[in-house]
Amino acid sequence: MTCPKSPRTTRYDELDQALHAATGKLTGGLSPHATLAAWADWIGHLSAAPGRQMQLWEKAVQDATTLATDAMRPDPDATPFPPDRTDHRFAHPAWAHPPFRAWAQAHLATQDWWQTAASDLPGVHPRNAERVRFMLHQMLDSTSPSNSPVLNPEIISAVTGTKGAALAQGAQNWLEDMTHKLEGSTPDSPLHVGRDIACTPGQVVFRNHLFELIQYSPQTDDVHPEPVLIVPAWIMKYYILDLSPQNSLINWLVGQGHTVFCISWINPTPDMADLGLDDYRRDGVMAALDTVARIVPDTPIHGCGYCLGGTILSIAAATMARDGDTRLASLTLLAAQTDFSEAGELLLFMDESQLAFLEAMMAQAGVLEGKQMAGAFQALRAEDLVWTRAVRRYLMGEVDQTADIAVWNADTTRMPARMHSQYLRSLFLENRLSAGRFAVDGKVIALRDIRIPVFAVGTETDHIAPWQSVYKIGLFTDTEVTFCLTSGGHNGGIVSEPGHRHRHFRIGQRQPGDLYADPDSWLADHAAQDGSWWPQWGGWLARHSAARVTPPPMGAPALGAAPGDYVMIR
Numbered sequence: 001m002t003c004p005k006s007p008r009t010t011r012y013d014e015l016d017q018a019l020h021a022a023t024g025k026l027t028g029g030l031s032p033h034a035t036l037a038a039w040a041d042w043i044g045h046l047s048a049a050p051g052r053q054m055q056l057w058e059k060a061v062q063d064a065t066t067l068a069t070d071a072m073r074p075d076p077d078a079t080p081f082p083p084d085r086t087d088h089r090f091a092h093p094a095w096a097h098p099p100f101r102a103w104a105q106a107h108l109a110t111q112d113w114w115q116t117a118a119s120d121l122p123g124v125h126p127r128n129a130e131r132v133r134f135m136l137h138q139m140l141d142s143t144s145p146s147n148s149p150v151l152n153p154e155i156i157s158a159v160t161g162t163k164g165a166a167l168a169q170g171a172q173n174w175l176e177d178m179t180h181k182l183e184g185s186t187p188d189s190p191l192h193v194g195r196d197i198a199c200t201p202g203q204v205v206f207r208n209h210l211f212e213l214i215q216y217s218p219q220t221d222d223v224h225p226e227p228v229l230i231v232p233a234w235i236m237k238y239y240i241l242d243l244s245p246q247n248s249l250i251n252w253l254v255g256q257g258h259t260v261f262c263i264s265w266i267n268p269t270p271d272m273a274d275l276g277l278d279d280y281r282r283d284g285v286m287a288a289l290d291t292v293a294r295i296v297p298d299t300p301i302h303g304c305g306y307c308l309g310g311t312i313l314s315i316a317a318a319t320m321a322r323d324g325d326t327r328l329a330s331l332t333l334l335a336a337q338t339d340f341s342e343a344g345e346l347l348l349f350m351d352e353s354q355l356a357f358l359e360a361m362m363a364q365a366g367v368l369e370g371k372q373m374a375g376a377f378q379a380l381r382a383e384d385l386v387w388t389r390a391v392r393r394y395l396m397g398e399v400d401q402t403a404d405i406a407v408w409n410a411d412t413t414r415m416p417a418r419m420h421s422q423y424l425r426s427l428f429l430e431n432r433l434s435a436g437r438f439a440v441d442g443k444v445i446a447l448r449d450i451r452i453p454v455f456a457v458g459t460e461t462d463h464i465a466p467w468q469s470v471y472k473i474g475l476f477t478d479t480e481v482t483f484c485l486t487s488g489g490h491n492g493g494i495v496s497e498p499g500h501r502h503r504h505f506r507i508g509q510r511q512p513g514d515l516y517a518d519p520d521s522w523l524a525d526h527a528a529q530d531g532s533w534w535p536q537w538g539g540w541l542a543r544h545s546a547a548r549v550t551p552p553p554m555g556a557p558a559l560g561a562a563p564g565d566y567v568m569i570r
Contacts, residue, residue, distance in 0.1 A: 020360035031353040038131040045123040056117050063109045071102045081108035086461055089146040089388060094153035103145040111140045127351065134348050147387055149395050158396040169397030177393075189407050194563050197404045198239035200251040202562035205261075205555030206291040210275070210283045212264045212564040213291050216250060218551035220257040224542065225549045226329050227259040227296045231285055233307035234265040234419075237411050237567055240491060241306060243404040247497045249534065256538045258302075259552060261292050263309070267569040268416045270366030275416040277312075277423055278440065285316040293327055295555040300329030302541060306494065307465065308423070310336020314447065314473075315433065319440045321449035330544050332455045332537065333473060334494050335465045338447055339434035340427050342469045344462070350428050355421070362417035370412025405491065411570075434476050447476040454481045455540050457533060459493025468519040474510055482509045482540055483522070486533045498532040505533040 023032065046052060066080045076096070083090055090104045118133045145151035149159070149167075158166040191197055202216035230250065232238040241262070242250040254260050263284065268275065292301055305313030310333040317331050337343060362368050392398040400406065432438040436446055454477065458467025467485055474481045486493045486505040496503050506526040510517075517525070 017360045017363055020357050021364045023357065030349070031351075031357045034351055034353040035131070035135070037353075038128040038135075041124050041128040042118060042121065042132045045121050046117070049121065052121060056113070059116060060113060063113060067102070067105055067109055070105060071098070074098070074101060079105060081105050081112055083108055089144060092154050094157070100145075100151070100153045103151050107140070107144055111137070114140065127347070131348050134345065141387055144387065147391055152391065152395075155391065155395045162397070166397035167395070169399070170394040173397065173399065174394045189402055191402055191404055191407045193239065193407075193411075193567060197244055197407060198237075198242045198563040198567060199245065200242050200248055200254065200562065203554055204264075204559040204562065204564040205295065206288070207559050207564075207566075208283060208287060209272075210266055210279065211288065212266075212559070212566045213288050213555075214262045214264055214562045214564060215295065215555050216254045216260045216262070216562065217554070218259065219254050220551075222548040223257045223259050223551045224545040225296075225299055225547075226302050226545045227261060227292055227299065227552075228253060228302040228304055228541070229288055229292050230260065230262040231288070231303065231305040231309035231313045232263060232265070233309045234280060234284075235308060235413060235415060237267075237408060237413060238262055238264045239563060239567065240405070240408050240495065242563070243408065243495060247404070247495055247500070249495065249497075252497060252534060253538070256542075257548060258541065259296065261288065263288050264564050264566050265413070266566045267370075267413045268367055269414070273362070273366035273417040276418045277426070280312055280419060281316050281319070281440070285312055289316075289327060291555070296552045301327055302330045302332065302544070303328050304332040304334065305336050306334040307336055307490070310334060311338060311427065311433075314338045314450075315438065315440065315445065317450050317452070318445040318447050321451060322440075322443070322445050328452050330453045330455065330541070331450065332457075332541075333470065334457045335459055335462055335470060335490050336456075337465045337469050337472075338476060339469060339472045340431045341434070342466060342472075343428060344464055344466045344469065346464060347428065350424060352429070355424055355429065358424070359417070359421050362420065366417055367414040368417065368420050370414050405495065409491075434472070447473070448478055450477050451479050453544055454479060455484070455537060456481065457484045457486060457494065457537070459486055459488050459490060461488065462490045462493065464490045471519045471522065475516055478512050480509065480511055482507065484533050484536060485523070485526075496532050496534065498534055500532055503532055504528045504530050505536065507533070507536055 063081075070080050079096075079101070090108075094100055095104050114136045115133055118129055118136055121129065149155045200216055202214045204212045205215045206213035230238075230241060232241060242248045245251050250260055250262060265284070266272075289301060289303075293299075303313050303317065305311070313331065314333065314336070317328055320326075320328060340347075358368065389400075393400065426432045426438065430437070433445075434447065436444060438445055454473060456470055456473050458465070458470035460467060462470075471483055471485075474483060484505055484507045486496055487503055488494075488496055506523070506528050508522060508526045
């Protein structure tokens with residue numbers, strides 16, 4: 001089943017749609033018009049700015065002089081062009097010594113020059129400038145000396161140290177990956193869903209066409225009376241929050257004495273193309289709340305949403321507040337945005353032209369394939385997820401270590417065409433939710449209507465939901481907001497169990513009526529603390545819960561053991 005056509009769709013529109021879809025398959029879903037427009041905007045303004053050209057020429061001369069000076073008299077304690085703190089390509093000690101140092105510094109200097117050339121150019125649309133910088137960065141990543149077997153000291157050491165065996169193993173790794181890609185299969189893993197990961201004991205207590213609801217078995221003699229309902233994003237399998245037992249947020253939460261429920265979204269197929277964003281709210285979040293309220297009656301519920309799950313949960317919470325539904329005790333948002341004006345690097349892929357190409361592709365397929373979304377995420381961190389992995393796997397002969405998060409990352413999901421289009425347009429492009437223009441059942445909702453306590457978590461290096469954007473929940477509500485900023489990225493920062501090394505967090509609370517502090521001011525006023533943020537959240541939930549009671553019964557009828565059936569759908 002394909003997306004239903006608009007009543008105004010003509011055969012001419014269908015022709016255009018088919019052309020867009022075919023072009024999108026060749027470009028990986030990217031609009032060539034948006035790309036060309038960005039380059040034309042930047043080149044046109046740069047060509048008409050002789051002063052800026054002179055400034056760039058002067059910088060090139062200065063950088064060349066600096067590189068020459070560093071090559072002749074290198075400072076062992078500093079480099080003139082240090083990499084970003086998230087760039088680990090030149091972390092090996094050998095890169096600090098000639099001749100490798102000169103090659104790395106030349107690359108980083110070139111990268112810095114081009115980024116300067118695409119920045120702060122008067123007249124260029126900010127979105128076009130960001131796209132040009134992103135594309136330049138992608139192109140320069142491909143030319144990095146770290147990718148060359150004759151320029152990278154790590155590759156040279158691996159090849160000579162194994163007498164060429166590393167290259168032979170790398171060739172075998174490449175052949176295996178190509179075979180899996182052509183067959184559309186995934187490599188075998190010793191970690192299995194339901195046995196090694198997603199293995200917290202529980203039962204499926206509800207199922208409809210959109211999700212299964214898992215209730216986890218109690219692990220303590222008494223529990224906090226208020227249950228916790230977790231709403232994960234539908235662009236990922238839920239078990240990012242239930243990986244191995246030692247780093248499972250769900251397992252830890254149950255062990256702290258909470259009755260935990262979690263939504264496991266179905267992996268949609270093309271016949272579900274017409275499911276919309278409100279279906280996920282009504283038949284997803286609200287149906288789950290109804291089920292939890294039936295199993296644990298007359299008790300308020302702690303709602304917790306991760307990523308887009310937090311966004312849809314916020315929409316549900318604002319709708320419930322508007323309609324006088326008081327079943328929520330609190331709202332926790334994990335790396336979840338309610339304002340999309342600063343939605344991170346994913347905005348680079350989104351405008352009307354891009355959306356038209358995506359909609360054309362989804363109209364034919366009925367869904368957005370998971371591998372396409374995974375490709376977009378990989379592009380945001382190409383240094384680590386593409387080039388560094390390729391170097392280590394194909395040129396150094398390293399075999400990927402099986403990690404629970406890697407298994408989850410490969411377990412991609414699809415998205416219904418209508419829902420994804422609505423989400424991109426109403427939230428990403430038009431930012432209706434925080435602007436007070438998002439309607440549910442024909443009536444606008446407002447985040448300011450939310451009066452329950454909020455606990456929001458942002459992660460420092462999040463490319464998908466920048467912490468400054470997550471933080472803005474405090475700008476659009478006037479309730480108690482506790483904000484926690486943790487080290488790590490979108491996934492690693494959330495999966496940050498107690499005992500995880502090199503973790504830190506900052507935390508602060510704003511009471512109703514307090515003046516708003518901008519993100520930079522908040523950061524300056526809150527010192528980093530070592531450790532995991534999980535105990536902070538656990539303590540916050542306990543403070544917003546009543547005295548502990550006997551665990552409630554498991555919901556009936558039980559429809560099968562956790563993790564259920566939907567998580568297994570590929």
